[in-house]
Amino acid sequence: MSEQTTENTDVITGIEAPIYLKYNFTAGAAPARFLTQVKEGVLTGQRCPQCAQVYVPPRGSCAACGVPTEEEVVLSDKATVQSFTIVSIPIPGNSIEPPFVVANLVPDGANISFIHLMSECDNADVHIGQRVQGVWKPQEEWGYSMDNIRYFKPLDEPDVPVEKIGKIPVEGWEG
Ligand SMILES: [Zn+2]
Numbered sequence: 452m453s454e455q456t457t458e459n460t461d462v463i464t465g466i467e468a469p470i471y472l473k474y475n476f477t478a479g480a481a482p483a484r485f486l487t488q489v490k491e492g493v494l495t496g497q498r499c500p501q502c503a504q505v506y507v508p509p510r511g512s513c514a515a516c517g518v519p520t521e522e523e524v525v526l527s528d529k530a531t532v533q534s535f536t537i538v539s540i541p542i543p544g545n546s547i548e549p550p551f552v553v554a555n556l557v558p559d560g561a562n563i564s565f566i567h568l569m570s571e572c573d574n575a576d577v578h579i580g581q582r583v584q585g586v587w588k589p590q591e592e593w594g595y596s597m598d599n600i601r602y603f604k605p606l607d608e609p610d611v612p613v614e615k616i617g618k619i620p621v622e623g624w625e626g
Pocket residue numbers: 499500501502503504513514515516517
């Protein structure tokens with residue numbers, strides 16, 4: 452009787468199965484309102500009735516207090532760099548060439564940062580506390596997206612001290 456081998460050299464340990472998913476994202480009431488106004492060239496946040504923090508983009512509630520945020524606050528397209536990174540890989544579908552800077556920016560009038568691109572500057576000159584302003588696409592290209600702002604560029608204004616970023620209304624702040 453021949454011995455049956457249990458060894459199988461053709462064991463499949465994994466397969467590659469590339470997939471493509473297309474889906475629709477439902478923004479919700481507060482972000483939908485935000486995006487509707489971005490389409491008109493206006494940035495808005497919402498203020499918490501308890502702690503007064505201004506959220507952008509608004510989510511409809513304060514993460515710290517757990518209460519609804521309903522007061523709308525119109526924000527500037529001027530902002531302060533809170534942190535940043537230099538990216539060395541391309542963004543799929545975006546023509547921007549690496550290396551480029553992605554920054555957390557706190558818009559004037561808000562306490563929370565959002566992420567956006569920086570340009571019209573040397574990457575090496577970008578720094579925390581730097582004042583910047585949005586460079587918008589032509590109005591006919593505006594949609595329901597923060598991409599209406601092409602990128603942020605440096606302003607010739609004094610830096611905001613680190614401990615004051617997102618802590619004060621920066622508009623009108625005189626170093
Ligand atoms: Zn709050």
